[in-house]
Amino acid sequence: MEERRLYGDAGLIEQKLANMQLMETAAGGYAAVYKDPATGAFWLKYYATAAREGGGYLTLLRLPAPTTEEVVQLAIGSPFVDEAVAAVLRLLDEEAIEKKDFRLQLVEKLGQQQPDSREQRQRLLQIIKLAGLDDPTNRREVLHKSNAQIEQDAVYFKAVAAKANVLLEKLQH
Template sequence: MSNRKLYGDAKLIKELLGKMQLVEEAEGGWATVYKDASSGRFWMKYHTTAGEQSGGGYELLIRLPLPTTQKLVAVAIESPFEDEAVAAVMRLLEEEALEKKDFRHVLVNRLEEMNLESLPTEQKQRIRKVFTLTSLLDPTNKREVKGKTIEQLKEDAAYFENVSKRALILSDKL
């Protein structure tokens, strides 16, 4: 296997798992851990909840230990593999929804550091896809609102408005 951190192609995942040893399965089968005998690396296969509204989540194979937010952002915008980039975005969305991890500011900061105008067309298209999958240009608050004070709601709304404005400037450079 290559130095990839994630796989999102179901056919490729099935092929890879055929070469690995099942180590552990979570109750209910929502996640399974495998060991790649040739490298000694551990991998987790699971279905994200991101995308459930549209038909059932996204199957992921992710190398353990789990990548950091910064690493997932880098994979999303730099991986030469389409399925790995999409899998990274799905993982970011999953962590945002379930673990309340912010990734949007990390993504925008990273993109602001790049010279977007000089990127190859393929990478520009990838970044546009990341914008679409994450709804990065949408200023709507995507955090839970129940049980929050007006001040907390205003802070959340300001966060998404700020990210959206910065992303819009970046989008124009693409």
């Protein structure tokens, strides 16, 4: 069985960290790197800023950080609900902080899914809502951009939202 890449459950994170060695802290203690002596793997404990209310969502991420494509796969396919939620929040953080785009890739992957149970449909619905894929609001910076660039960004978010809304309609029936 492949080891998890993300943890989003505070209790599981504390259990996992109990067996690890603290290597360094940053951001006033809001981020820390740990080493798992059993595997040699490094882990980053941080607070996802996408869930700002209450100080963020405690997350544990195995380093090196997964690619956007890998995080999309975790959001959709992880058997662990906390890992799926942490993956969506990771995508939102990468979008906000690192300006990485994930929306079209995620909505297209969601559209390729063939959910055969109520639970699987529910997971896909939750991903769409948590990621805000159905919201056509432009989330990209507008300063120092031409009107044409801003309009191009707006068209992109509207197109993703339209695809997400078609998916929502299919999943709710």
